Amino acid sequence: MTDAIRTVLGPTDPEDVGACLPHEHLLIDYGELLGSPKQVPDTDSPAEKRVIANVRAFASVGGTLMVDCTPPGYGRYPDFMAEVSAQTGVHVVACTGGFTEQFAPLHPVVRALDTDALADLFVRELTEGMGGTRYRAGAIKVATGEGRMTEGEAHIFRAAARAHARTGAPIITHTTNGLGPEQVEFLLREGVDPAKVVIGHLGFEPDPKADVGTILQRGTYVAFDRVGHHHFFPDSHWIELIRFVLDQGYQERVLLSHDAVTEFVGPEEIAAHTFSDYTYITSDFLPALRDAGVDEVTLNLLVRENPRNFLAHATDRGA
Numbered sequence: 284m285t286d287a288i289r290t291v292l293g294p295t296d297p298e299d300v301g302a303c304l305p306h307e308h309l310l311i312d313y314g315e316l317l318g319s320p321k322q323v324p325d326t327d328s329p330a331e332k333r334v335i336a337n338v339r340a341f342a343s344v345g346g347t348l349m350v351d352c353t354p355p356g357y358g359r360y361p362d363f364m365a366e367v368s369a370q371t372g373v374h375v376v377a378c379t380g381g382f383t384e385q386f387a388p389l390h391p392v393v394r395a396l397d398t399d400a401l402a403d404l405f406v407r408e409l410t411e412g413m414g415g416t417r418y419r420a421g422a423i424k425v426a427t428g429e430g431r432m433t434e435g436e437a438h439i440f441r442a443a444a445r446a447h448a449r450t451g452a453p454i455i456t457h458t459t460n461g462l463g464p465e466q467v468e469f470l471l472r473e474g475v476d477p478a479k480v481v482i483g484h485l486g487f488e489p490d491p492k493a494d495v496g497t498i499l500q501r502g503t504y505v506a507f508d509r510v511g512h513h514h515f516f517p518d519s520h521w522i523e524l525i526r527f528v529l530d531q532g533y534q535e536r537v538l539l540s541h542d543a544v545t546e547f548v549g550p551e552e553i554a555a556h557t558f559s560d561y562t563y564i565t566s567d568f569l570p571a572l573r574d575a576g577v578d579e580v581t582l583n584l585l586v587r588e589n590p591r592n593f594l595a596h597a598t599d600r601g602a
Contacts, residue, residue: 286595288348289409289421289452290374291365300374301347303590306455306483306508306540307561309334309351309367309375312358313549316387324363324546331363334545338371341561348374349561350540350594352455352483354382354424355408356390358548361418376421376594378455379408379446381439385428385459386550389435398441405446421594423447426457427466437469444473451596453479455506460487463505464497477502481538481593484508486520492527499533504593508540511563518568522575529581538593539564539585 287294310324324330341349353359361377368375381393388394393401408420423443427436443454454475456466463482470480481504488494495505505528507521528537545559569582 286597288374288376288591288594289419289596290348290368291361291377291418291421292368292374295348295374297591297595300587300591302345302565302586303594304341304346304349304540304561304564305481305538305590305593306352306506306542307349308353308358308542308544309338309364310358310360310546311353311544311549312546313387315356316390317549323360326366330546331366334367335370337545337559337561338367338373341565342371342373344562344565346373346561346565348376348590350376350378350422350455352378352422352424352457352542354378354380354390355392355414357382358546359413361413361416365418377413377418378422378424379405379413379420380424380443381426381436382424383426383428383457383459384433384435386553389439393439394435398438398445401438401442402445402449405442406449409446409450409452421452423452423454424457425454425466427459427462429459429461432462432465432469440466440469441473444470444475447475447479451476451479453481453593453596455481456483458482458484458487461489461494463488463494464501467498467501467503471501478504479593479596480504481506484542486516486524491524495524495528496531499528499531499536504536504538504589505533506538506540508538509542510539510568511541511543511560512558518571521568522572525572525577525585526575529577534581534584535589535592537585538590539568
């Protein structure tokens with residue numbers, strides 16, 4: 284079996300990939316879940332033009348791959364992702380999976396299927412194509428809301444673990460101000476390979492270093508993936524956490540991204556995701572890390588080697 288990164292346009296050799304953004308969004312649209320019409324971007328529509336311009340900007344600063352972490356039902360349009368990738372030359376990895384029910388009801392398909400059937404759906408999207416298209420997902424998205432994991436969210440986690448066992452696909456999580464350690468323990472109990480798990484949106488907990496340290500000890504990746512959202516934290520917050528991880532010797536287990544999105548339609552309480560600059564890490568944040576004493580070898584790990592290692596899996600593995 285050959286390890287590759289599964290992009291919407293096909294498997295890609297990790298050695299051919301440069302700078303990566305492992306947690307971004309092209310579009311987010313809650314319309315399917317909240318009863319309003321979906322805003323599917325047409326060819327040459329203003330939305331498509333804005334997305335392509337933003338992704339081309341990422342390419343212009345050396346970007347080669349981004350993971351669109353939008354799950355089914357939240358503005359994930361496989362044909363659109365493929366078109367953006369073809370137009371920009373940037374590899375796009377799509378996600379199957381589900382999201383938290385904190386902001387909207389779970390997708391009706393998630394609620395209708397039992398865990399095995401939901402796992403089957405995830406596997407089909409990873410091995411055959413998403414939503415009736417030929418474009419395959421390359422990762423699985425799972426999420427929890429604030430305070431506790433609901434049974435509906437646990438249902439998605441279990442299905443994700445079963446799909447991972449059959450495909451080897453990596454799992455990307457969303458946290459809401461905590462529960463990262465609980466997510467790790469849940470997934471490990473379900474038999475997931477910790478080297479194929481990244482716990483996302485860390486740094487918002489009451490004691491971020493304690494949570495990050497606990498997670499790293501279990502062998503998973505940690506993601507500081509809201510860099511540039513200055514309405515949350517300044518760069519110094521993320522630099523301090525990165526220095527903490529490096530001082531603990533876990534430089535090969537940290538990922539950086541923005542959680543940016545070009546077009547957002549959805550609940551006002553999460554409309555802060557209107558940050559849309561996919562170039563900020565390369566253009567502004569990496570120079571700040573250099574000024575903070577992080578060497579070039581480590582910077583290469585953070586933006587190239589680590590995300591490539593995390594995303595690569597045996598795409599020809601039997602499901």
